[in-house]
Amino acid sequence: VRTMALTQVSANKCCGGYQKVFEHDSSELKCKMKFAIYLPPKAESGKCPVLYWLSGLTCTEQNFITKAGSQRAASEHGIIIVAPDTSPRGCNIDGEDESWDFGTGAGFYVDATQDPWKTNYRMYSYITEELPRLINSNFPADPEKMSISGHSMGGHGALICALKNPGKYKAVSAFAPICNPVQCAWGQKAFSGYLGPDKSTWEAYDATILAASYSGPELDILIDQGREDQFLSSSQLLPDNLIAACSEKKIPVVFRLQQGYDHSYYFVYSFINDHVKHHAKYLNA
């Protein structure tokens, strides 16, 4: 068993707490990984629940912590927010940096089964297993209270993590998630690359398909979607499919189509407080 050594990359006081970045050697991904963690003031005196934030295509751990403005709400509600990177980096795999929607910065939160990706691209296991272990053993985190959220590809990641692990996450929410990757260009490209041509294996990572067969504790899903989102109109996100599945399955979803907003972090910034509050409701219950 390797020791999970953490190296602090940066620490900045923020909203009474600290915004820090750490680096560690990931056993799951076989590479050095960075993650950002916001520690609210409450973490100095006791254990706090953790919200895992999954970013979208091309992002690193930096995008969310510098653009989303989540720290104030996290400070007020006493929530730790962990924002990992979006893929393994520097693994010297052929073609990993060729396109922005596949390989580096586009891990799609799956455990790859295909060569040459299957050794490193195990983001699903990293997010649901390794990272929580690391956080729980190194920070004042309450292991019983975790929730998950994300943006775009990260929204997809958040939804599948919650749907595949009933009861593990107390709450889930998403900004402009890729709701039905099996049906959209991004998803098809990534899944065929990481999982191979057998489409039945893709279904294990598709929120809409997972929702249709979900059974477990009641989930309360909050989704915000910008109406002027170019990827909505280009059918990359397909929220209607997820809503239909959830309506059918009676999975509670509040889906808010926000007039005038696009796919950017300006949109995320505008509604992050509602999401942190949504998570706080279940994490602090």
Place this chain on the structure above:
Amino acid sequence: MDVYEMRGRLQVIAEEMAVSEDEDGEGDEEAFVMVSKRPSTSSSSFCRDCATPAHSGHPPNHRVLPLQEAAQDMKTELSQSCSKLTEKITQMENFASNLEEIFITVEENFGRQEQNLEQHYSDVLQTLSQRNSENSAALQDQKKQKLEALYGQLLACGRLLDTSKDLIESAQELHRCQNKHAFLQVELKAGVSIDFTTPTADLSAVKQMMESINVVPAPSAPVMNPQVVNSATTSSLRVCWSLFSDDTVDFYQLYCRQISEDITTETEQDASVRRVKETHYVVTDLLPNAQYEFWVTATNTTGISPASERAVYMTVPSPPVIKLQESVSCLEAALIRWDSGNTNPVESYTLELSEADNHSSVTESIVAIPTCECLVQLQPWKRYIINIRAVNIGGASERSQPITISTTGTLFHLLKETAHPSLSVSPDGFTIALWRSRSVMCTSMTEMYLSCLCWVCSCVAVLGDLIPVRGQHYWEVEVDEWAEYRVGVAYEDTQRTSYLGANATSWCMRHLLTPSRHKYEFLHNGWSADVRITVQPFRIGVFLDYERGTLSFYNALLQQHLYTFSCCFHHYVLPCFALDKPGALTLHTGLTAPKYITHT
């Protein structure tokens, strides 16, 4: 005894005293001279016991003093006696002057009494002579009439005598004649009737006058006392009065009359009378919250006093009746409404409240409430028992039946009077239903729309009676799957011709059915957020927070947040419930806002 005479005698005594004093003085001197003249011949000492100059052969047990000393002693004694006597004289003089005063007073009183009696005597005489002259005139008249009648009868008598004479003659003739039966055919006529009525002299007035010449004067008018606090009940009044101390009274007569507020029945009702020995009386069998007029007369053997001034007393009102369905509450306050319980107005009301779990009687009272409602501030998470008393000048009524208020949530009912005419509100005030489709209704009920108080024409709605307190309020609405409804809040002055949520003064959640799905809108000012909800809420939690300026909607069964309006509510809002299609919805109030709402 004549006082003057006595005084004269006293003076004589005083003079004699003065004289004897002088004589004593002279005697002393003489004695002194006598003694001083013979100092050589006799001894120079004096025996106190023998009161003579002492000789050599004097008994040894006697007190012997030098002569001069003895003289001095005697002088002192004499002057003391002298001053005592002077004092006595002064006292006697005072006594004499007192007696003189008493004498004068007695004489004056006798004089007054005499005057009174003379007055009465002359009154009686006058009355008698007046009566006499009246009666004698009447008797003269009668005499004259009677004489005239007698004269008339005398004349008749004369005529009768003549007839009789004729009769005798004819009888004699008949006697002489053979036919004895003819006598029977002749009429006999005789007899005079004298029936005079003897007038009886009416002397009762005189008798009364004689009786009034009495030692005890008739009492003067008693004085009514004003009503005393807490002396009345709903059906009785304790009436008090007083009299002048030197009046003697055998009994009083207390008159009682209800003062009618209604002018049409102001036909001087008969006063009831009661005979009372004391100067107070409890009048019973009266009406509540009514004014009564009282006055008394005092009576003794001599007569009846004039009536006292009239005093107005008021019975205590009946207890009010709390309107349970119209009393509302929240965490910090309650708005209690009640019926007066009295047909005529009362002065004010008193609200009494006590904590139900705290067994002390009353912890707080609010007095001088002019109207039939009161907003009372309370502590959250407690149970209170509240009752009302009606108050007028007579005092406070009994307590009303109590109402129990639990400050654990916001309790209100639907305002039935604001309901659209086609909307039926259940008797308990919590369920509304729309039976007919609105297209049918619009043709048949146009006239009703015109007179309707509420949203009318467009929005089939009813308002809720939310307490006007700027706190947090939570209520739930139970809906069925196919009901198309709007639930939310609106300012009281919201335009009544527009749909709920279609204007700047109302906020609502709307459910409607489209061919493909259940659609939810969160409407304000005609604009709705585009929100999709995957699980249909059958129980909607509505949370209004004036302080934060938010109105939130929840799927209460899932504890799922659906939408939040952010708005500064400048005025008080009222909950609003509308049905766009036939269906029903049920309101649940008095619930505690769930923690998942209040703790985030």
